Amino acid sequence: MSNAPHRPDDQYSRVNYRRLIAWETRITREAPFLLSLLDRAPERSVIDVGCGTGEHVAFFAGTDVRAVGLDRSASMIEAARDHEEAGKGRFVLGDAMAARAALGNEPPFGLAICLGNMLPHLAEEPDLTRVLASLHDVLLPGGLLLIQLLNYEGILATGKRYLPVNLRPGDDGKEIVFLRLMSPAEDGRLLFFPATLELDPDAEEPLRVTMSRRVELRAWTRAQLAPALAATGFDAVFHGDMGGGAFVLEDSADLVVVATRRKGPVPAHP
Ligand SMILES: C[S@@+](CC[C@H](N)C(=O)[O-])C[C@H]1O[C@@H](n2cnc3c(N)ncnc32)[C@H](O)[C@@H]1O
Incomplete structure (x- = not known):
């Protein structure tokens, strides 16, 4: 980030x-x-x-x-x-x-x-x-x-709650995980929750949230x-x-x- x-x-x-x-x-x-x-x-x-x-x-x-x-x-x-x-x-x-x-x-x-x-x-x-x-x-x-x-x-019609996870290269052998969750909201709106996690394969706890947002979309x-x-x-x-x-x-x-x-x-x- x-x-x-x-x-x-x-x-x-x-x-x-x-x-x-x-x-x-x-x-x-x-x-x-x-x-x-x-x-x-x-x-x-x-x-x-x-x-x-x-x-x-x-x-x-x-x-x-x-x-x-x-x-x-x-x-x-x-x-x-x-x-x-x-x-x-x-x-x-x-x-x-x-x-x-x-x-x-x-x-x-x-x-x-x-x-x-x-x-x-x-x-x-x-x-x-x-x-x-x-x-x-x-x-x-x-x-x-x-x-x-x-x-x-289509997302609202089918009740889809997430987009495919993206994995991107990070620093020092780590990876960035780009996660996007969604929830339907009122009046043709949708709550979108983009987040990034750092995946460190060598760490005791390998996944750490580095960013998360709540975005209201139309x-x-x-x-x-x-x-x-x-x-x-x-x-x-x-x-x-x-x-x-x-x-x-x-x-x-x-x-x-x-x-x-x-x-x-x-x-x-x-
Ligand atoms: C998810 S990004 C998309 C960036 C790029 N066009 C792409 O295809 O990946 C959406 C962009 O729209 C910009 N944006 C949203 N509302 C805007 C507005 N009213 N005027 C100018 N830019 C806006 C945001 O700042 C952001 O950079």
């Missing part, structure tokens, strides 16, 4: 997100779909909203694409700056609800991505609408928006997302994975949305 100080307003401080994900494996798996969307986009440029530690931005920047990451977590942006310093993208601290203002003079983009469960952090319909309208504002006409979140609709469904996307000027298609496969309620791991920003007049955002 990171040694950075805990900041109560930053859910991700002291979470070494970069280390919890097998980035190379993940990006290699997602790359064909990401690049196919870039090929369809009106311009080869990408804004990653909720970019976390910036690995997707670095991936796109590595293919000579203008790539910018935006995140409201200071600790995530701090970590992402490693990529900026290596010449791989640009990172901006700011809220997705006001992306245009946060990005300053940055021209609009051909593709916006919003991956890894960023959307469920938005609690209410007006927040969702504000973020979608804000994404509309930073895209070129005909630009594409890719959203990926867990298939919460389990957005297709029935809620579809009208919000339409009202903010997007035509959306739903998929079940980051390869463009079909969405199957009880089986799909993810809910993936590919939405096109309409070319016509911009709707008056609520």
